Amino acid sequence: xxxxxxxxxxxEDNSITFTDEDLLANASDIEGDELxxxxxxxxxxxxxxxxxxxGTYTFVPNENFNGDVGLSFGVSDGEDVTMNQIDLx
Numbered sequence: 579x580x581x582x583x584x585x586x587x588x589x590e591d592n593s594i595t596f597t598d599e600d601l602l603a604n605a606s607d608i609e610g611d612e613l614x615x616x617x618x619x620x621x622x623x624x625x626x627x628x629x630x631x632x633g634t635y636t637f638v639p640n641e642n643f644n645g646d647v648g649l650s651f652g653v654s655d656g657e658d659v660t661m662n663q664i665d666l667x
Contacts, residue, residue, distance in 0.1 A: 579613070581605040581653040581662045593638040594666065595630070601664070605653045616652035616659050637666060 582604030588594040598615040605613050618635050620627035624647055625639035637649065649664040 579605070579607045579611075579653060579655050579658060579660050581660050584662065584664045585667070586664060587667045588637075588639075590644045591639065591641060593636055595634050595636045596664075597635075598633040601651055601662075602653065605662075607655045609655070611655035611657075614654050614656075616654045618649065618651040618664075620647070620649045622647060 584601055584604065586594055586596055586600070601615050601618070602613055607613055618627070618629060620637065624643050624645065625637055627649060628636045630636060637647070639647070647666040649666060650661060651664065652659040652661050
């Protein structure tokens with residue numbers, strides 16, 4: 579299983595919503611197994627990440643925050659999980 583980098587961007591003081599499909603866009607499995615997203619998370623203090631419960635996630639930065647944020651997630655083929663990073667600028 580291979581999962582490439584995910585780069586997202588938004589303007590200052592704007593939230594961003596992204597989907598499981600966005601996170602799987604650079605992922606593949608040589609055996610052709612179906613891939614799914616596992617444990618999208620953010621451990622910083624520059625905003626808040628919400629799992630919307632429908633395969634979408636929303637990150638809301640703190641007011642006047644301007645900078646890069648790193649979120650993490652896993653890609654699973656049902657047997658193994660590969661961890662990856664979302665770079666949000």
